Amino acid sequence: MDIKQLEFFVVACERGSLSQAAECLYTSQPNVSKTIRTLEHELGRPLLMRSGKGVQPTAYGKRVLEYAQLIIRTTITISSLALPDSRNSLCISAYPSNMIAHLLADFYREWGESCYIEHREGTVEEITDDVQQGISEVGIVYVAEKQAATFQHILSHKNLSFVVQDTKKICLYVGPRHPLYHAESVDFSDLSSLKFMRGVRDFFSMEHHLGHVSMGVIDTAALHNVVYTNSDHLNIALLLETDVCSLGLDFLHEPYAQYDIKALPINGCEPFLQVGYVQDAEHTLSTQAQWFVSYFQKLL
Incomplete structure (x- = not known):
């Protein structure tokens, strides 16, 4: 079983037709039919009911369809996390911010095409998760002073540190x-x-x-x-x-x-x-990230 088989099966169910699935997948109808039959053979049960009006999933096929759609969505999400060489990139997560967008434009003018940029927006939880998972090197956040101790405690379990720039x-x-x-x-x-x-x-x-x-x-x-x-x-x-x-x-x-x-x-x-940035507690920031946080501090 592979992703291609699941993708062909899902598209056939969504389109209700093998010929329309073939058009959507830029392949031939026989290839779609053969791929799905191979999947049915591997699973040992039919996935589709075929008729002159098209196709629809069997009762068993409906169960498989739910998992197949989940797998494909997850695969797309994983693929979206693919990054260029991290040694030559700036990966930043932050709240939605017009100022951060302008600062990234300044970064591009300074570094040009010699450095890739990846920018993600989200909540504090999403930002810190990005940094913990290595998706972003730096996360720009702000936290109420009275919640700073709680925030630092949460970060310690994620092996992250919060560097306050200003209040x-x-x-x-x-x-x-x-x-x-x-x-x-x-x-x-x-x-x-x-x-x-x-x-x-x-x-x-x-x-x-x-x-x-x-x-x-x-x-x-x-x-x-x-x-x-x-x-x-x-x-x-x-x-x-x-x-x-x-x-x-x-x-x-x-x-x-x-x-x-x-x-x-x-x-x-x-x-x-408190306004500042989150980073991995055990790693020194790259030259690109150091440039970014230094200019961010100047803006404050």
């Missing part, structure tokens, strides 16, 4: 269509009347820890969230074109401020989010 406040991001666009700052009491986008749902995400800011004066239950997304593209589009706003880290880098979006300070908000 930041949060701010309110608004676009030109927002009624507060011309304001200089906002109060905590203003937030309950606004419409928000909320970011990735993650135990270590900024939103999860807003109750720790200024002795809990932000009531997350009172915030009116109208959009949930982990898309930076959607975040920017809504800020520019609607009256929806978002909470974010107060570290907008001026040279990257290409959009008409303002970061309004929140009066009385103290720094509480």
Whole structure:
């Protein structure tokens, strides 16, 4: 049994026809039929019921189909993890971030085609898993100070370390269509009347820890969230074109401020989010990764 046999069987079931499966797989109908019959012979039972109207899986074939689809999806996922030579690449995981995207563009201008780039976005859990599994060399994260000890404890079991670069406040991001666009700052009491986008749902995400800011004066239950997304593209589009706003880290880098979006300070908000990167505790960062984290620190 091999992946090709399973793929032919799955496509035949999905198309309901051996001829249509052959067209989809860029091969001949006899080849599809022969491959599936070989699989049936190996398993010792028929997988398809064949008729003039096409094919459909037998009861046994339906069970095999579920596992075959799972195997193919898993194979595709594994293939997507294939990387160029790690000695000549920069592999980064981070929250969805326009600033990180611009920094990677700077990296490309500096290193050109001499170095491959792989960039992945996700939650803190996904980012740290990427680093632990060797998919990414560096993971950019931010964590509430009051959760730092818990976070470090979790990382110790994964043999990872968190290198803090700075501690930041949060701010309110608004676009030109927002009624507060011309304001200089906002109060905590203003937030309950606004419409928000909320970011990735993650135990270590900024939103999860807003109750720790200024002795809990932000009531997350009172915030009116109208959009949930982990898309930076959607975040920017809504800020520019609607009256929806978002909470974010107060570290907008001026040279990257290409959009008409303002970061309004929140009066009385103290720094509480540690910003830094996760790395394998036993390995020294590559030259490429060292370049990236040094420039990231300059942005902060």
